[in-house]
Amino acid sequence: xxxxxxxxxxxxxxxxxxxxxxxxxxxxxxxxxxxxxxxxxxxxxxxxxxxxxxxxxxxxxxxxxxxxxxxxxxxxxxxxxxxxxxxxxxxxxxxxxxxxxxxxxxxxxxxxxxxxxxxxxxxxxxxxxxxxxxxxxxxxxxxxxxxxxxxxxxxxxxxxxxxxxxxxxxxxxxxxxxxxxxxxxxxxxxxxxxxxxxxxxxxxxxxxxxxxxxxxxxxxxxxxxxxxxxxxxxxxxxxxxxxxxxxxxxxxxxxxxxxxxxxxxxxxxxxxxxxxxxxxxxxxxxxxxxxxxxxxxxxxxxxxxxxxxxxxxxxxxxxxxxxxxxxxxxxxxxxxxxxxxxxxxxxxxxxxxxxxxxxxxxxxxxxxxxxxxxxxxxxxxxxxxxxxxxxxxxxxxxxxxxxxxx
Numbered sequence: 001x002x003x004x005x006x007x008x009x010x011x012x013x014x015x016x017x018x019x020x021x022x023x024x025x026x027x028x029x030x031x032x033x034x035x036x037x038x039x040x041x042x043x044x045x046x047x048x049x050x051x052x053x054x055x056x057x058x059x060x061x062x063x064x065x066x067x068x069x070x071x072x073x074x075x076x077x078x079x080x081x082x083x084x085x086x087x088x089x090x091x092x093x094x095x096x097x098x099x100x101x102x103x104x105x106x107x108x109x110x111x112x113x114x115x116x117x118x119x120x121x122x123x124x125x126x127x128x129x130x131x132x133x134x135x136x137x138x139x140x141x142x143x144x145x146x147x148x149x150x151x152x153x154x155x156x157x158x159x160x161x162x163x164x165x166x167x168x169x170x171x172x173x174x175x176x177x178x179x180x181x182x183x184x185x186x187x188x189x190x191x192x193x194x195x196x197x198x199x200x201x202x203x204x205x206x207x208x209x210x211x212x213x214x215x216x217x218x219x220x221x222x223x224x225x226x227x228x229x230x231x232x233x234x235x236x237x238x239x240x241x242x243x244x245x246x247x248x249x250x251x252x253x254x255x256x257x258x259x260x261x262x263x264x265x266x267x268x269x270x271x272x273x274x275x276x277x278x279x280x281x282x283x284x285x286x287x288x289x290x291x292x293x294x295x296x297x298x299x300x301x302x303x304x305x306x307x308x309x310x311x312x313x314x315x316x317x318x319x320x321x322x323x324x325x326x327x328x329x330x331x332x333x334x335x336x337x338x339x340x341x342x343x344x345x346x347x348x349x350x351x352x353x354x355x356x357x358x359x360x361x362x363x364x365x366x367x368x369x370x371x372x373x374x375x376x377x378x379x380x381x382x383x384x385x386x387x388x389x390x391x392x393x394x395x396x397x398x399x400x401x402x403x404x405x406x
Contacts, residue, residue, distance in 0.1 A: 039226040042175070060099070062223040070231045093224040124244065142236050187215070190206055256304055334398075345385040
C-alpha cells in the first residue's frame, strides 16, 4: 500500500511546489502547458500503450473538447448559462467522449494498420470541416473567450496565471489517478489481452471491437479534459487544435517518454513542451532537434526515456565499478562531442539560409552561439563542427565495439 501511495504523494508535491520554485510568469505559462500536454499524452497512451492502437487523430478529441469548453465559456459570459469555471474542463471531456461515441464506432471496427490509416483520414476530415463551418468553429482565426467571469469565489477568479496553473495541476492529478486506476480494472486487463492476442480474447468471449471502442471513449474523455484546460489557459481555440500536426506531436511526445511505463507519457509531455515552447524561443531549428532526438530515442532506447529512468533507479551501487564508469565516460564524452558539432553545424546552416539577408544586403548576420560570434561563411567554424562530429562518432563507435556492456 505504501509503495502505491508514495509516488502519488510525490507527484502531488511536485505539482504543488513547482510554481513556487519557478515563479516567473513565463515559467508559470510553461508549467501550465506542460500540465495540459502531460494529460493529453496520458490519455493517448491508453490507446497506444494499453491497447496497441496507433492513432494519428487523437487531437480531434482534445480539439473538439476545447471547442466545447470555449463555447460554454462564452455562454457563461453572456449570462445564458450559470456554470462554475472550475468544472469547464469536465464539459470538454464530455464533448470529447460524445464525439468518440460517434467517430469511434467507425474507427475501432478495424485494428492495426487499418485503424491507423482510418484515424489519419479522420483528422484530415475533421480539420476540413472545422474550416468549412466558421460560424461554429470560428474559421482560421478560431474562437476566443474570457476565463474571468463573474465575481471571484473564495478569492479565485482565474485571472492570475498561478490560479490557472493550480486548476490544471488539480485536474491533472485527478485524471492521472483515474487513468492509473483504469489500468487495473477488468476493462484495462481485457484491453491488454486484446492488444497482445485479439483472437484468443475473442475465443474466450470478449469482443475486441467493443473493448477498443470503450477504451477510445474513455481516452477521448481525458483528451477532452485536456482540451478544456487548454481553452481556459489560452482563452482561444483555433483549427490547429484538431490538426494532424498536433496529433503527430502527441504521438512523438508519448513515444519519447515511453509507452510501456505509466509515467512515460508524463516524461514525454514535459520534454515535448520544453522543445516546442522553451527551445523554440532560442533557435529556429528546434523542430530539427526534436526530430533528431526522437530518432535517437527510437534507435537506442525503444522503451523511451522512462526505461532509462527505470534502469538508473534499479542500478545498484555495487554495479558501478571502474570499468563501467570508464565505459560510461567514453559514451558521455562521445555523445557530448558529437552533439556540440551537430548543434554548431545546424545553427550555422540555419543562420546562413534564414539569416537577415534583407538587413545586411550581403549575407547572413554573424551567429551568436555559446557567447561567441561566428561568421557562418568562414571555413574554420565548419571544420570545427565536422571534427567534433567525427571525433564524437568515433568515440561512440569505439564504445559500441569494445565498451558496450554485454
